[in-house]
Amino acid sequence: MTIELDLCGEVCPYTFVKTKLKLEEVECGEELIVTFDHAPAVENVPRSLKNEGHKIMGIEQKGEHLWKVRIRKA
Amino acid sequence: MIGGFNEEQIRRYSRHIILPEVGGKGQKKLLTSKVLCIGAGGLGSPIIQYLAAAGVGTIGIIDDDTVDLSNLQRQVIHGGNVGKPKAESAKQFVNNLNPDIEVRTYIERLNACNVINIFNEYDIIVDGSDNFATRYLVNDACVITNKPLSHGSIYRFEGQVTTIIPHKGPCYRCLFEHAPPPGMVPSCQEAGVLGVLPGIIGVIQATEVVKYLLGIGELLVGRLVYYDALNMTFEEIKMRWNKNCPICGEQPKITSIQEDIYGDSCRIW
Numbered sequence: 001m002t003i004e005l006d007l008c009g010e011v012c013p014y015t016f017v018k019t020k021l022k023l024e025e026v027e028c029g030e031e032l033i034v035t036f037d038h039a040p041a042v043e044n045v046p047r048s049l050k051n052e053g054h055k056i057m058g059i060e061q062k063g064e065h066l067w068k069v070r071i072r073k074a
Numbered sequence: 075m076i077g078g079f080n081e082e083q084i085r086r087y088s089r090h091i092i093l094p095e096v097g098g099k100g101q102k103k104l105l106t107s108k109v110l111c112i113g114a115g116g117l118g119s120p121i122i123q124y125l126a127a128a129g130v131g132t133i134g135i136i137d138d139d140t141v142d143l144s145n146l147q148r149q150v151i152h153g154g155n156v157g158k159p160k161a162e163s164a165k166q167f168v169n170n171l172n173p174d175i176e177v178r179t180y181i182e183r184l185n186a187c188n189v190i191n192i193f194n195e196y197d198i199i200v201d202g203s204d205n206f207a208t209r210y211l212v213n214d215a216c217v218i219t220n221k222p223l224s225h226g227s228i229y230r231f232e233g234q235v236t237t238i239i240p241h242k243g244p245c246y247r248c249l250f251e252h253a254p255p256p257g258m259v260p261s262c263q264e265a266g267v268l269g270v271l272p273g274i275i276g277v278i279q280a281t282e283v284v285k286y287l288l289g290i291g292e293l294l295v296g297r298l299v300y301y302d303a304l305n306m307t308f309e310e311i312k313m314r315w316n317k318n319c320p321i322c323g324e325q326p327k328i329t330s331i332q333e334d335i336y337g338d339s340c341r342i343w
Contacts, residue, residue: 005076017088021077021098052094 008037015041016048026073034069042067087129100288107287110134110196112184112212114164116148116272117202117226123151124280126168126175134196136180137161148269184208186333189215198286200224200279206253211336213246214328217321222286224279231268233275236298237282243295248316271303
């Protein structure tokens, strides 16, 4: 099962903080898809998540200012 | 609401949550923890400030004194509250800083009669008291109730701090079996104290409490940090468990809290 989190309107560092909190509710090996409209988050959040051992499965640009990041929980 | 945190808490605790060693899980541990602070004076001020800021959910504060103008040189949480009970003044400070925190005030002196019941309500005890009778009472009650203890004390330009996990490391009596005779060591009132000194020692105590609650890092168990503000040195003194310790040794002489050990009456000093 894939869980989604919409963080449109949210800025750094809360994009990471909220992603991290949501991941804590996800089972290991499960996937979480997070939507951002804050460009710096698309670089920052995956980097911070990798530092914590999680896997970035893909980053998809959905619009001029819209991205979906797929994360697998370590 | 994400992971049990509301929007305000996510912002307030974000710098904790970002830390891999803390995260939302660690922050929740802090929010459900109960810490008792003995004294809301020089040491108590930074201890209470930082534990409240960190989001320690329940903070007990025991102090029977009222705020005096001469306290404000080092007791930085009591501004504007001269004449008020220190426990109430401290509660007001905490409520302003972090409304998440439940503060339980005890406007009474810690003594042989109340110590066990009060300690049983908390996960860890922080000693910010200013006299030997209370210090020994707190140590002994922590050993008997098996509560971890952060010990700190200050004198003029010097301070010491250690963490006691009963039966897993030495206690205060393992190092100093008995208090010096009354009158031998002058109190802060007689000896003076540099105002910033309790800031350093109290913040180290608060650090130890937060680490203990989170279960991270190396605690000051079996180690006493001795700080000299004039020379700006920190020395570490190794403490060993004393098998002849009267409270945590192989054959302890003290097996319960009896008022005659700590003073003539139930009220200590």
